Amino acid sequence: MKRNSMLEELEVEVEDGSSEFNNGIQWKRGRLIGKGSFGSVFLASLKPHISIKYSIFPSVMAVKSAEISVSETLQKEKQNYDNLKGCSSLIQCFGEEITTDHNGHMIYNLLLEVATGGTLAHHIKNTGGKGLEENVVRNYTKSIIKGLIHIHRSQYVHCDLKPANILLIPKNNTTTNRQFIAKIADLGLARRTSKTKGSYCLGGTFSYMAPETLIDGVQESTSDIWALGCIVLEMLTGNRAWAATDKVGIVKEMTENLHGMPKIPDGLSVEATGFLKNCLVRKPEFRFTAEMLMNVPFVAAAVDQEQDFNTMKAPTSVTKWPRQFKRQRIIPIKAV
Structure with missing residues (x-):
C-alpha cells in the first residue's frame, strides 16, 4: 500500500515531539497540538516495533490527556463516543488508556482520529x-x-x-x-x-x-x-x-x-x-x-463526500491498561 505523503510528514513530527507524559503500550506520544480546560492534545504514532497490520490503532492518532483526578470530562466524552459510534461524520474514537507521567501520576488518555486538515x-x-x-x-x-x-x-x-x-x-x-x-x-x-x-x-x-x-x-x-x-x-x-x-x-x-x-x-x-x-x-x-x-x-445540491479509509483502520472501542494498573479502576462518573 502506498503511504500518504502527508501522513509520513506527520509521523516525522510525532517522532520528534516530547512530553512530560509517558507513552502508551503500542503508541509513542508526540508534540503538543492543543490545550484546553479538559487537558492537552498530542499527536501520537505507533511505536516502531508495532506493525499496523496487527495493531488495533491507526499509524497516527490524536491523544487527549489529563490527570485522572481531573479527567471527568474526557471520561464522559469517551462514554458519549461509545453511545454515538457508527457515524462517519463524527470523529472516530479508538479507545482509552492509562499511562503515567514522570512523577508517577496516573494519566487518562482518549485515543481519537487525527484531523490533519485542522479545525x-x-x-x-x-x-x-x-x-x-x-x-x-x-x-x-x-x-x-x-x-x-x-x-x-x-x-x-x-x-x-x-x-x-x-x-x-x-x-x-x-x-x-x-x-x-x-x-x-x-x-x-x-x-x-x-x-x-x-x-x-x-x-x-x-x-x-x-x-x-x-x-x-x-x-x-x-x-x-x-x-x-x-x-x-x-x-x-x-x-x-x-x-x-x-x-x-x-x-x-x-x-x-x-x-x-x-x-x-x-x-x-x-x-x-x-x-x-x-x-x-x-x-x-x-x-x-x-x-x-x-x-x-x-x-x-452538495456533493456527497466519502472518505478514503485506505490509510485508516476501522475504529475499535478498546481499553488498554498497563499491566501494573490492571486492577485499578477509572474514577466513576455520573451516567449521562
Whole structure:
C-alpha cells in the first residue's frame, strides 16, 4: 500500500515531539497540538516495533490527556463516543488508556482520529474575513448535518457545536487540490435529550448559543440547529454571527435585531439565505430539524463526500491498561 505523503510528514513530527507524559503500550506520544480546560492534545504514532497490520490503532492518532483526578470530562466524552459510534461524520474514537507521567501520576488518555486538515475555525480565519466558497460550505454543511442527524436520533444534544469543534479530514491523498470532509468532534459536553434543561447543560460558547439557552438555560436538539446556522453564516461571511462575545452583549444584540436573529448580509445566494432562515429562528419550535435541512436546496445540491479509509483502520472501542494498573479502576462518573 502506498503511504500518504502527508501522513509520513506527520509521523516525522510525532517522532520528534516530547512530553512530560509517558507513552502508551503500542503508541509513542508526540508534540503538543492543543490545550484546553479538559487537558492537552498530542499527536501520537505507533511505536516502531508495532506493525499496523496487527495493531488495533491507526499509524497516527490524536491523544487527549489529563490527570485522572481531573479527567471527568474526557471520561464522559469517551462514554458519549461509545453511545454515538457508527457515524462517519463524527470523529472516530479508538479507545482509552492509562499511562503515567514522570512523577508517577496516573494519566487518562482518549485515543481519537487525527484531523490533519485542522479545525474549521482555522480555515475560516485564513480567509481574512472573506469566507469560504459556497460550494465548499455546502459540502461541509451536509457532512455536519449527517452527524447531527445521528446525534439527535440517538437522543443526544451536542451542546457545543462551533467551528473549533468541527475538524477537517483529507478526502484524498494528493497534496494538490486537497479536499476535506468536515467531522463533528469534542463530545465532552454532549448530553442526553432528557438531561438538557436547567443546570444540566449550561456549557458551550456564547457566540453559538441559541436564545433559549442564553436566556432560559435550555439546550435541546433545536439549539444545535441554531448553532449550525451560526457556523454556516460564519463560513459564508468569514465573521461570527454576533459582534459581541459575552453573554450580556449577545443577548442585547438579539433583542435589538429584527426577529432576534443575526443579520444575513446581502450578496449570499437565495439557497444560502433560505438555509440560514430555516436555522436562525428565534422560537425553537419553528426551526427545521436536521432531517428537514437535508432536503433544502442549499444542502441537496452538495456533493456527497466519502472518505478514503485506505490509510485508516476501522475504529475499535478498546481499553488498554498497563499491566501494573490492571486492577485499578477509572474514577466513576455520573451516567449521562
